[in-house]
Amino acid sequence: MTTALRTHELGKRYGRSRHWALKDCTLDLPTGRVVGLVGPNGAGKSTLLGLAAGMLVPTAGRIDVLGEAPSSGSEHLARVGFVSQDAPTYRGMSVADHLRLGAHLNPRWDDALVRERIDRLGIDPSRRTGSLSGGQRAQIALTMAIGKRPELLILDEPVAALDPLARREFMQDLMEAVAEQDLTVVLSSHLVSDLERACDYLVVLVDSQVRVAGDLEELLASHRRMTGARRPSDVGPAGHHVVTASHTDRQSTFVVRTGGPLVDPSWDATPLGLEDLVLAYLRGDASYERPRPTVEVVR
Amino acid sequence: MIEFHLDSRSGVSAYLQLVQQVRRALRLGLLSEGDQLPTVKDVARQLAINPNTVLKAYRDLERDGLVAPRPGVGTFVTRTLTDNTLAAHGPLRTDLQRWLSKARRAGLDDESIEALFMTTFRAASEEDIA
Structure with a gap:
């Protein structure tokens, strides 16, 4: 499998700060996926994405993007599209100027695609981007990033500042682009609901470290909430990896990554939704062990 | 479409x-x-x-x-799933209604009726498979 983004013990400190914005981050993201990067504010999501886009230089460790070090040259930059959190546009410039600039700077610029998208968005190309709504500016930034025909598209909190309708329209446009082009997408959000339908791969980042990473469906299939009579300690159901544990005087509840079939009838096992799965990893302090070679999900 | x-x-x-x-x-x-x-x-x-x-x-x-x-x-x-069983639905429904009133007379509440139906349905499906 080819790799879109691979990091090894990647770390970043800003300036002379002693604080690690990202620490010991080891990841391997496959191509052809829509990867959701989730974590609370300050977990290091923007730092990781900035490093991947070649906007930041690592303090420690290694990072490869599409098999090369980021910022290894303009040719490599052309393969990566990046939209940072504030959907940057030049506010004094018109939409048409942006498109001319894009065409000038990007060797693989797809002018027909870009014009078609702007046309459908119903935005007058002569307008300055400073006079557009936040949603329209986000769409222009996405269109610019897609127009350069990248192999990897990195979006940092793309919909955080948008209202529900603009959010929906943005995600519709993004999913259409994924269907049309051979595109890997990595997008971050602190809201799981933004990612639920769009992503097929999940990375949970907490306190600058990766808590869990994997195929979304496999993760959902391999995690269960197990409830049963109160157990004496945090030792969960045998053979399963405990993510979180909680107890009342009568009952014990564990969220586990299953290590085999669920046979013990003294436990009641129910599947988890994406939101609960993410919350379990945000709350739990157990780190995720990488699973053994993927087990085929039996239906 | x-x-x-x-x-x-x-x-x-x-x-x-x-x-x-x-x-x-x-x-x-x-x-x-x-x-x-x-x-x-x-x-x-x-x-x-x-x-x-x-x-x-x-x-x-x-x-x-x-x-x-x-x-x-x-x-x-390439294939449809409509079938010719529509004609049989009416009589089957009448049977089922009769059975439901019988279950109520026997004192079963909604939950018990549903549970009984589902367990029987599942058991019958399993027998069909076996």
Whole structure:
């Protein structure tokens, strides 16, 4: 499998700060996926994405993007599209100027695609981007990033500042682009609901470290909430990896990554939704062990 | 052409909801042989959903022999699920109503009736498989 983004013990400190914005981050993201990067504010999501886009230089460790070090040259930059959190546009410039600039700077610029998208968005190309709504500016930034025909598209909190309708329209446009082009997408959000339908791969980042990473469906299939009579300690159901544990005087509840079939009838096992799965990893302090070679999900 | 809808609170995965909606449309006669399903790109856009999810649903339907892809054109219905059992529905419903009143007279509440029906239904399905 080819790799879109691979990091090894990647770390970043800003300036002379002693604080690690990202620490010991080891990841391997496959191509052809829509990867959701989730974590609370300050977990290091923007730092990781900035490093991947070649906007930041690592303090420690290694990072490869599409098999090369980021910022290894303009040719490599052309393969990566990046939209940072504030959907940057030049506010004094018109939409048409942006498109001319894009065409000038990007060797693989797809002018027909870009014009078609702007046309459908119903935005007058002569307008300055400073006079557009936040949603329209986000769409222009996405269109610019897609127009350069990248192999990897990195979006940092793309919909955080948008209202529900603009959010929906943005995600519709993004999913259409994924269907049309051979595109890997990595997008971050602190809201799981933004990612639920769009992503097929999940990375949970907490306190600058990766808590869990994997195929979304496999993760959902391999995690269960197990409830049963109160157990004496945090030792969960045998053979399963405990993510979180909680107890009342009568009952014990564990969220586990299953290590085999669920046979013990003294436990009641129910599947988890994406939101609960993410919350379990945000709350739990157990780190995720990488699973053994993927087990085929039996239906 | 049909239009898909997703219920994000149903707990059923998006992929399965797509499969179920096509099957239901086939059963109700909304789709019949030769009809085209919306393209993967259109569904991805309309629902703001990962195109791989749509592909997976269509592949599932293909495996069941219900649809077939025509490269470069789209995915088309190859078989319907409507059947000739509609005529039998009326008498069966009357039987069921009779059984329900009998169950109530015996003192079963809604929950017990549902539980009894589901366990019997499941047991019968398992016998059929075995």
